[in-house]
Amino acid sequence: MSLQLYNTLSRAVEPFEPLAPGRVSLYTCGPTVYNFAHIGNFRTFLFEDLLRRWLEASGYDVFHVMNLTDVDDKTIKGAAEAGAPLRQHVEQYITAFQEDRHYLRIRDASAYPRATDFIPSMVRLVQGLIERGIAYRGDDGSVYFAIARFPAYGRLSRLDTRELRAGASERVSADEYAKEDARDFALWKAAKPEDEAVGAAWDAPFGRGRPGWHLECSAMALDLLKDKWGGDVLDIHAGGVDLIFPHHEDEIAQSCAFTGEEQFARYWMHGEFLTLSGTKMSKRFGNILTARDLQVEGVDAGAVRLLIFNTHYRQKLDWSDEALDAAREGSRRLGEFRDRVMKAAGAGGSEDAAFAEAAAGFRRDFTAALDDDLNAPRGLAALFGFAREGNRLLDEGRVPGRGALDALALADAVLDVMPSGTTRLEITGAGSGAAGGTAAEASGVVELPQVPPPGGDRAAMDAWALAWAGRRREAKLARDYAEADRIRERLRAAGYDVRDGRSGVEIVRLTV
Numbered sequence: 001m002s003l004q005l006y007n008t009l010s011r012a013v014e015p016f017e018p019l020a021p022g023r024v025s026l027y028t029c030g031p032t033v034y035n036f037a038h039i040g041n042f043r044t045f046l047f048e049d050l051l052r053r054w055l056e057a058s059g060y061d062v063f064h065v066m067n068l069t070d071v072d073d074k075t076i077k078g079a080a081e082a083g084a085p086l087r088q089h090v091e092q093y094i095t096a097f098q099e100d101r102h103y104l105r106i107r108d109a110s111a112y113p114r115a116t117d118f119i120p121s122m123v124r125l126v127q128g129l130i131e132r133g134i135a136y137r138g139d140d141g142s143v144y145f146a147i148a149r150f151p152a153y154g155r156l157s158r159l160d161t162r163e164l165r166a167g168a169s170e171r172v173s174a175d176e177y178a179k180e181d182a183r184d185f186a187l188w189k190a191a192k193p194e195d196e197a198v199g200a201a202w203d204a205p206f207g208r209g210r211p212g213w214h215l216e217c218s219a220m221a222l223d224l225l226k227d228k229w230g231g232d233v234l235d236i237h238a239g240g241v242d243l244i245f246p247h248h249e250d251e252i253a254q255s256c257a258f259t260g261e262e263q264f265a266r267y268w269m270h271g272e273f274l275t276l277s278g279t280k281m282s283k284r285f286g287n288i289l290t291a292r293d294l295q296v297e298g299v300d301a302g303a304v305r306l307l308i309f310n311t312h313y314r315q316k317l318d319w320s321d322e323a324l325d326a327a328r329e330g331s332r333r334l335g336e337f338r339d340r341v342m343k344a345a346g347a348g349g350s351e352d353a354a355f356a357e358a359a360a361g362f363r364r365d366f367t368a369a370l371d372d373d374l375n376a377p378r379g380l381a382a383l384f385g386f387a388r389e390g391n392r393l394l395d396e397g398r399v400p401g402r403g404a405l406d407a408l409a410l411a412d413a414v415l416d417v418m419p420s421g422t423t424r425l426e427i428t429g430a431g432s433g434a435a436g437g438t439a440a441e442a443s444g445v446v447e448l449p450q451v452p453p454p455g456g457d458r459a460a461m462d463a464w465a466l467a468w469a470g471r472r473r474e475a476k477l478a479r480d481y482a483e484a485d486r487i488r489e490r491l492r493a494a495g496y497d498v499r500d501g502r503s504g505v506e507i508v509r510l511t512v
């Protein structure tokens with residue numbers, strides 16, 4: 001079986017066939033940079049990262065564009081409140097987004113176009129639509145797309161006219177009288193004093209103003225695709241399910257009316273919502289969890305990715321503390337298995353036949369799962385199965401080799417759910433102070449050496465570090481913070497990072 005993907009356009013799983021062999025153009029709607037992106041936004045970006053990584057693992061050359069929406073109502077409002085020019089105000093959120101993306105190991109897109117850098121392309125697109133008689137200038141000076149003159153409208157969202165009218169009047173413009181039809185949406189919004197105040201207005205033949213959000217994506221996608229490979233049709237366009245209507249429907253209308261092509265993208269893929277302990281995340285309810293909250297809490301990105309990928313991208317996902325704890329444990333177990341394999345792998349690449357067979361079985365199941373509309377939960381199950389079987393073989397003294405290492409490298413290239421190149425040793429002493437090492441060591445009865453035991457024996461070093469972590473915990477309980485800090489420095493010097501996790505102390509080996 002080759003790659004099959006669910007296409008929102010046909011509401012069916014279809015074999016994936018790119019326009020040109022060996023390469024894929026992928027456009028994904030990026031963040032609106034008015035705030036820190038929350039974990040719901042990142043669920044979508046992680047689904048797209050999985051898609052991108054699986055396409056690459058399957059041998060495709062992927063041209064991936066993710067836009068940054070730096071001009072819209074929210075960014076303009078934020079800039080006005082901060083009393084800063086728009087471009088300057090959003091800079092901090094662009095930096096934050098890139099930092100969060102790196103933390104979550106989301107691969108770099110080929111391009112991150114900023115909307116305000118593409119105003120001339122947007123003006124050209126609007127002008128073209130006016131010339132084709134599909135867009136018109138409303139009484140309020142804004143330019144609208146005439147849905148009645150584009151018969152294919154509604155093909156993606158499959159909403160009937162009544163629903164379209166309700167959606168359009170709610171989301172597109174407050175002034176219905178400026179438009180010929182309530183369903184019409186704004187391509188270009190006439191400049192208002194508040195736009196001018198933050199530098200969010202540009203001259204155009206059809207009047208000074210700023211682009212509508214939908215227009216931004218069409219213009220940037222068409223522009224960058226033309227530059228890269230030529231052509232007006234994308235292979236895949238992806239985003240969250242909330243973007244199907246009106247955003248993606250409008251992107252299709254603008255782009256196809258402009259290019260004359262029947263399609264804007266051949267495959268439309270949408271990731272489902274994330275809820276937080278059963279409720280949809282929203283500012284209104286104050287239940288927002290950002291990527292940086294997780295980073296500050298010391299949550300490893302591997303665990304976040306594991307939690308997200310453990311639910312298929314087309315299913316709703318509920319984020320909870322319990323799910324996160326389970327993901328951390330799962331990620332830790334996989335990391336431990338990887339470490340064991342790396343340590344035990346035969347020097348000459350020789351491999352025990354049973355190991356080679358287990359690795360080949362994993363690759364087969366994993367590939368079949370991902371080819372089946374990116375079934376990451378099944379891919380993860382295959383990985384855990386391989387870890388179980390592999391651990392058993394290691395216990396028997398069987399030697400892993402090239403096959404096992406390649407299998408783990410594939411898992412890392414696609415899912416990347418293991419801890420960040422470290423071995424995590426968790427101590428959960430629950431307040432007794434007897435955490436790690438033997439009780440005698442932890443209670444300070446035995447003299448502990450200041451430096452790790454010589455010889456570089458991993459197990460002996462870990463035991464030494466665990467014992468000192470126990471001492472540090474005791475020092476903290478006795479409010480001897482100076483001693484606790486000294487111990488932390490001593491551990492750092494030996495390559496261990498000690499942190500206060502939620503369930504006791506955890507130490508992380510920094511260098512492998």
Ligand SMILES: [Zn+2]
Pocket residue numbers: 028029030217247251
């Ligand atoms: Zn978009």
